[in-house]
Amino acid sequence: MPVLRVAHTLTVGQYRLHYEVYGTGDRVLVWLNPILFDSKLSRGLARALAARGNRVVLLDLLGHGQSDKPVQPSAHRMDLYARHVVALLDELGVDQAVLGGISLGTNVSLITATQAPERVRGLVLEMPVLETAAPAAALTFVPLMLHARYAQHPLRLISRVVSRLPSSGIGPLDSLIGTIGSDPEEISAILRGVLMGPIAPTVEQRNAITAPALILGHGIDLIHAFADAKRLARQLPDARLIRTRTFAELWVRPARLTAEIAGFLDSAWAEAQPQRLAS
Numbered sequence: 119m120p121v122l123r124v125a126h127t128l129t130v131g132q133y134r135l136h137y138e139v140y141g142t143g144d145r146v147l148v149w150l151n152p153i154l155f156d157s158k159l160s161r162g163l164a165r166a167l168a169a170r171g172n173r174v175v176l177l178d179l180l181g182h183g184q185s186d187k188p189v190q191p192s193a194h195r196m197d198l199y200a201r202h203v204v205a206l207l208d209e210l211g212v213d214q215a216v217l218g219g220i221s222l223g224t225n226v227s228l229i230t231a232t233q234a235p236e237r238v239r240g241l242v243l244e245m246p247v248l249e250t251a252a253p254a255a256a257l258t259f260v261p262l263m264l265h266a267r268y269a270q271h272p273l274r275l276i277s278r279v280v281s282r283l284p285s286s287g288i289g290p291l292d293s294l295i296g297t298i299g300s301d302p303e304e305i306s307a308i309l310r311g312v313l314m315g316p317i318a319p320t321v322e323q324r325n326a327i328t329a330p331a332l333i334l335g336h337g338i339d340l341i342h343a344f345a346d347a348k349r350l351a352r353q354l355p356d357a358r359l360i361r362t363r364t365f366a367e368l369w370v371r372p373a374r375l376t377a378e379i380a381g382f383l384d385s386a387w388a389e390a391q392p393q394r395l396a397s
Contacts, residue, residue, distance in 0.1 A: 121168040123161070130205045131357040133193070136184035137177045137206060141168030145387045146215040147242070148203060150223030151293075152307060153312065156183030159293035160220070163372060163379075170380045175215075177206055179226065181311075183296065187304040192309025196222075196318075207237050213273055216386055218242030218379075220368075221342060225318050232323045233367075240386035241327075242379055243343035244334040244368065246350050266342045290369045324353040331357040331391075332382040334375060338365045358382075 121140050128135045138157055149160050154235060157176035164174040178185040178201050188194075203226065207215055216239045217227040222241040231238045285292050317361055319327075331354045335347025342365065351359035362368070368375045 121165045122335055123164075127205055128209045128359055128373070130202050130363075133180055133186045133188065133202075135178065135180060135202060137175055137184070138164070139174055140164040143171060143173045144212070145172045145383065146175060146370075147211065147383060148173050148177060148206060148217050149242075150177055150199075150203070150217070150219030150226050151179055151182055152219070152221035152245075154182070154300065155220075155293045156296055157184070157293075158289045158296065159287040160371065161301070164370065166239045166372065167203055167380055167383065170383075172380075175206070177203065177208065178221070181304060181308045185355070187301070187307075189303050189307045190316055191307050191310035193216070194227055194308045194314030195225050196312060199226045200233050203227075203230045205305070206235045206239060207234075210223070213237065214239040215368070216240040216242060216383060219244070221245045221247060221269065222312070226329070226338050228319050228324070229316065231327050231329055232319045237329070238329045239389075240329050240382065241331040242334075242382060243331055243338070243350065244362075246318070246333065246344040247341060248349060250343040250345045250349070290366075304368050316345045321353060325351065328355050330382075330386055332357050332379065333357055333359045334362050334365075335359060336362040336365050364390060 122141045126139065128137060136195075138155075138161075141163075149164065151157055152160060157178050160176055166276055168174050175244055180202060181187050181194055199232050203217065214237055218224070218241060223246070224246045227241055227243060228246070228373050231241060319323075331353050333347050333354075335344045336342065337344035344361065347359060347361075353356045360375070362375065365371070
């Protein structure tokens with residue numbers, strides 16, 4: 119029997135956030151999108167994990183997907199995104215959830231684990247962006263931010279054309295089309311806001327996260343350096359590191375990593391007592 123997708127909205131302050139729920143039950147995984155992509159990217163993963171007894175919630179972070187898209191950079195700090203995740207847990211009525219995501223979603227999950235450690239049962243962290251990646255991230259995102267801000271007219275023409283393309287029904291492809299079809303002013307706001315605030319918890323904060331973690335890393339690009347994944351695995355007290363075959367393995371050939379994540383979720387929810395942040 120196919121797993122149904124149920125769409126919801128959540129209001130946090132003045133903003134409306136979109137999220138999708140797959141499956142039912144108390145074993146909740148909240149999965150967060152990478153920067154400029156949306157929840158469509160991970161629908162296949164959500165269905166696969168829901169079929170294994172989990173309730174998977176895909177949240178479109180503010181500025182992404184069907185969530186509101188404010189053009190004020192101050193709305194897009196990662197620590198504010200983390201507060202939205204906690205608000206989602208309140209909305210779902212769950213005391214704890216496993217948090218996870220890709221790139222931006224991973225870093226927001228880590229920050230959430232420092233803000234509300236008692237709410238985090240475990241962490242699934244794909245492609246963390248930490249100190250090793252800082253120069254590459256700056257070289258990539260600053261020119262993109264400037265281009266989105268000061269070349270808006272031609273970019274807006276492209277986005278209008280692309281945004282009218284019909285859905286393909288292929289989650290990763292539709293998510294990519296949505297990214298290309300995004301308004302350049304909204305893209306600029308996200309990039310400026312993310313660069314404005316904290317990118318990740320401090321080393322001391324990472325050392326204090328005792329929730330079990332599964333880290334997925336690769337060595338394909340400099341922004342998601344495998345050195346950062348290895349460093350994070352050493353810094354978190356209870357972490358296991360898996361090297362992915364490509365940066366897109368979870369989307370293109372997901373069977374191996376899906377099985378690893380499913381096994382991690384089984385283990386996290388089998389724990390008798392929740393993990394907490396050390397005092």
